[in-house]
Amino acid sequence: MSPLRHIEPDTCYLVHLPEPDDFDAWRERARTLIQCGVPPDRIVWTAPGGAGDLFAQGDPRLPVPDPEAPPVRASRRFVELARNAMLHTDAERFALLYRALWRLQANPRVMEDKADLDIRRIEELDKAVRRDSHKMHAFVRFRRVESDEEENGEHYVAWFEPEHHILRANAGFFVRRFANMKWSILTPRGSLHWDGETLEEGPPAQRADAPTGDPMEDLWRTYYASIFNPARLKVGAMLKEMPRKYWKNMPEAALIPELIAGAQKRELQMVAEGALETEDRPETLKAVDKAIHQCRRCRSAASTTRR
Amino acid sequence: MESQPILERLEILADAAKYDASCASSGTSSRNSLGSKGIGSTEGMGICHAYAPDGRCISLLKILLTNHCVFDCHYCINRKSSNVRRARFTPQEVADLTLSFYRRNYIEGLFLSSGIVKSSNRTMEQLIEAARILREEHDFRGYIHLKTIPEADPELVHQAGLYADRVSINVELPTDSGLTRLAPDKNARQIEGAMGRTKDDIAEASDAKRKFRHAPRFAPAGQSTQMIVGADAATDADIVGKASRLYGSFGLRRIYYSAFSPIPDASAVLPLKRPPLIREHRLYQSDWLMRFYGYKPAEVMQAAGVDGMLPLDIDPKLAWALKFRDRFPLDVNRAAREDLLRVPGLGVGAVDRILAARRHRTLRLDDVARLTQSIAKVRPFLCTVDWRPTTLTDRADLRALLAPKQEQLELFAA
Ligand code: SF4
Numbered sequence: 001m002s003p004l005r006h007i008e009p010d011t012c013y014l015v016h017l018p019e020p021d022d023f024d025a026w027r028e029r030a031r032t033l034i035q036c037g038v039p040p041d042r043i044v045w046t047a048p049g050g051a052g053d054l055f056a057q058g059d060p061r062l063p064v065p066d067p068e069a070p071p072v073r074a075s076r077r078f079v080e081l082a083r084n085a086m087l088h089t090d091a092e093r094f095a096l097l098y099r100a101l102w103r104l105q106a107n108p109r110v111m112e113d114k115a116d117l118d119i120r121r122i123e124e125l126d127k128a129v130r131r132d133s134h135k136m137h138a139f140v141r142f143r144r145v146e147s148d149e150e151e152n153g154e155h156y157v158a159w160f161e162p163e164h165h166i167l168r169a170n171a172g173f174f175v176r177r178f179a180n181m182k183w184s185i186l187t188p189r190g191s192l193h194w195d196g197e198t199l200e201e202g203p204p205a206q207r208a209d210a211p212t213g214d215p216m217e218d219l220w221r222t223y224y225a226s227i228f229n230p231a232r233l234k235v236g237a238m239l240k241e242m243p244r245k246y247w248k249n250m251p252e253a254a255l256i257p258e259l260i261a262g263a264q265k266r267e268l269q270m271v272a273e274g275a276l277e278t279e280d281r282p283e284t285l286k287a288v289d290k291a292i293h294q295c296r297r298c299r300s301a302a303s304t305t306r307r
Numbered sequence: 308m309e310s311q312p313i314l315e316r317l318e319i320l321a322d323a324a325k326y327d328a329s330c331a332s333s334g335t336s337s338r339n340s341l342g343s344k345g346i347g348s349t350e351g352m353g354i355c356h357a358y359a360p361d362g363r364c365i366s367l368l369k370i371l372l373t374n375h376c377v378f379d380c381h382y383c384i385n386r387k388s389s390n391v392r393r394a395r396f397t398p399q400e401v402a403d404l405t406l407s408f409y410r411r412n413y414i415e416g417l418f419l420s421s422g423i424v425k426s427s428n429r430t431m432e433q434l435i436e437a438a439r440i441l442r443e444e445h446d447f448r449g450y451i452h453l454k455t456i457p458e459a460d461p462e463l464v465h466q467a468g469l470y471a472d473r474v475s476i477n478v479e480l481p482t483d484s485g486l487t488r489l490a491p492d493k494n495a496r497q498i499e500g501a502m503g504r505t506k507d508d509i510a511e512a513s514d515a516k517r518k519f520r521h522a523p524r525f526a527p528a529g530q531s532t533q534m535i536v537g538a539d540a541a542t543d544a545d546i547v548g549k550a551s552r553l554y555g556s557f558g559l560r561r562i563y564y565s566a567f568s569p570i571p572d573a574s575a576v577l578p579l580k581r582p583p584l585i586r587e588h589r590l591y592q593s594d595w596l597m598r599f600y601g602y603k604p605a606e607v608m609q610a611a612g613v614d615g616m617l618p619l620d621i622d623p624k625l626a627w628a629l630k631f632r633d634r635f636p637l638d639v640n641r642a643a644r645e646d647l648l649r650v651p652g653l654g655v656g657a658v659d660r661i662l663a664a665r666r667h668r669t670l671r672l673d674d675v676a677r678l679t680q681s682i683a684k685v686r687p688f689l690c691t692v693d694w695r696p697t698t699l700t701d702r703a704d705l706r707a708l709l710a711p712k713q714e715q716l717e718l719f720a721a
Contacts, residue, residue, distance in 0.1 A: 109667065112663050112664075112666065112667060113663075113664060113667040113668070114660045114663050114664040114678060115664045115667075115668065115670075115674045115677055115678060120677070134352075134354070137354050138354050138355055138356050138357075139356070139357075140412050141411060141412060141413070142410065142411045142412050143411070144410070144411070156410060156411065158412070173348075173350070175341070176339035176340065176341055176348045176350075177339060177340065177346075177347060177348040178340070178346065178410070179339065179340040179341045179342070179343065179346070180340060180343070180344065180345065180346060181346065181410060214411065216407050216408070216411060218314065219313070219314060219317055219404070219407070219408075220408060220411070220413050222314050222317050222318050222321075223317055223321050223368065223370075223408075224357060224359065224365065225318075226317070226318045226319075226321035226322040226325070227321045227322075227324070227325050227359060227365060227369060228325070228359035228360055228361055229325050229359075229361045229363075229568070230361075231568050232361040232362070232363075232584060233360055233361060234360070234361055234362030235360055235362075236362070237358070237361075237362025237363075238358040238359065238360050238361070238362050241355065241358045241362075241364070242357065242358040250357065252357055256360055259359075259360050260360050263360065
């Protein structure tokens with residue numbers, strides 16, 4: 001990297017991005033900075049909503065690269081990863097990506113080294129964002145509201161709380177899937193509205209802005225409870241894929257505690273019944289009488305008044 | 308006729324469907340509803356919209372059209388002689404319910420099967436009708452899995468494939484004798500005949516699709532089947548053998564294993580004990596070894612004991628490695644991919660990460676630790692520049708060292 005004449009050797013730059021998920025803005029600025037040979041430790045990145053460094057000092061004006069400066073290169077894999085990792089809420093992400101891009105100029109194969117700490121961190125961010133996006137596709141729950149303005153007066157509204165800045169990046173999924181539905185997705189970071197033709201972005205919303213129920217949810221809960229097999233309780237496996245933080249916005253999740261309790265009760269019952277079979281035969285009439293009165297091994301016994 | 312409220316019928320017909328293990332919605336053609344009048348999309352990866360406390364993914368509305376049945380399969384809760392509550396849906400009701408759930412983003416689509424009412428053909432027609440309403444009247448572009456009935460007319464089974472992403476025909480039991488004894492109305496030759504025709508239809512359609520872009524689709528997500536484990540005397544070796552034959556002859560996407568659950572109102576022909584759930588898990592693991600790790604069926608069977616059963620306390624990959632210790636340790640920096648895939652504890656992803664990383668550096672044990680889930684598990688089978696498990700693979704207690712602690716395996720033993 002040849003130092004360029006109009007860069008002061010120890011200037012720090014304060015780079016502010018217009019949106020926390022704006023990859024193109026980051027890319028443009030990163031390109032300029034690399035062309036000017038500004039090393040990673042002399043840039044402070046900030047974006048709205050992020051816990052950026054409030055006291056960061058630096059020159060908010062970007063340097064101007066030499067027109068002769070060599071172009072900045074990046075592998076397609078880097079661009080792909082960076083675009084997605086950018087959506088993470090980690091305040092360090094812009095700096096991390098810049099450092100990787102900087103190193104990429106000297107060693108174009110950095111990305112392939114899976115044991116490199118920067119690359120591993122970028123992959124972790126990417127993975128967390130992909131998971132968050134995937135969970136959004138899965139766990140958004142629309143509720144129908146009647147709207148009387150139009151003839152086809154159905155509007156489907158969801159309240160969702162993503163962990164990262166993924167809302168805008170995932171609009172396409174819902175547009176492609178529900179192209180002919182009128183829907184809105186409201187989140188604390190912003191909202192999306194689709195009317196069947198155009199997508200509009202709106203300001204952050206609150207839970208109270210979304211409808212509180214939908215009659216169809218009774219059927220959905222019935223389905224959820226019935227498809228569950230109480231003979232195979234595996235709460236850990238469920239929690240791994242559907243962590244508790246999502247439950248409050250999923251109508252079926254309210255049933256989980258009682259389904260688990262019911263299954264455990266059933267299990268205890270089966271264990272108790274199994275234990276009975278191995279008991280010794282009663283030897284005296286008195287013992288037979290006692291056993292009969294305690295027996296709960298069939299339905300009719302279980303429903304007698306002795307219960 | 309349908310005086311029962313829909314809520315109650317849904318309860319019965321979903322409950323009856325839960326013995327079918329499949330809920331997959333992946334691997335079909337990519338499509339969406341932009342520029343159409345319809346609804347829905349499929350984009351390769353299936354989506355689990357919820358998880359039940361049994362840890363299973365809920366991706367599809369999985370229901371029976373009806374649980375009335377004229378057959379008398381002993382292992383089935385819906386058999387003629389069982390006295391469960393019965394219910395039925397009309398094809399229209401199924402389509403409406405699917406759409407209502409889909410619009411609220413509860414599901415990826417529908418998995419519909421049915422008990423056999425009146426005749427196999429009549430039942431098949433009803434299943435197809437539900438799919439037809441969805442596809443033709445609503446231009447539904449989500450996922451549809453139809454269970455087909457092998458006794459039905461081949462033309463009807465063919466039609467099912469034209470609407471469905473996936474079709475499945477259950478082989479039910481791993482051996483023909485088991486089938487004859489436990490499902491007296493079913494016939495192994497008929498089942499395999501239907502699977503063979505479906506395989507041909509799928510191949511033909513994908514061939515046509517290559518030549519003509521608008522050729523009709525036929526079950527683009529392929530066909531699958533399900534085997535019940537533990538209802539008859541078949542060993543794991545029998546099951547693995549049967550599975551590999553089925554994969555080979557019918558180009559199946561998946562074989563599902565369903566541990567026989569003692570059902571309410573059970574038939575006397577059945578074992579009283581249910582097989583340990585972990586057995587089903589071991590069979591899935593052996594299935595993975597064949598599909599993704601390059602093991603031949605005979606090699607998987609080598610992992611089984613003399614009684615033909617896979618060990619329950621350790622997974623089949625570890626069991627195999629312990630039997631063939633002389634193939635280890637492997638040099639992480641030099642071993643071929645297919646050999647690394649045999650290291651217990653190394654998944655496909657970890658192996659590929661190792662291959663990528665070793666192009667840049669000579670790997671040390673620390674590097675391997677960073678690239679794998681558990682270094683303790685893989686260490687006995689690997690060497691790096693700074694590590695060599697000199698005697699570990701010779702230790703007689705290696706199995707005890709590596710076997711997971713027993714207690715979390717399942718809630719209560721059979
Ligand atoms: S055909 Fe057999 S397995 Fe299928 S529903 Fe009827 S009894 Fe059950």
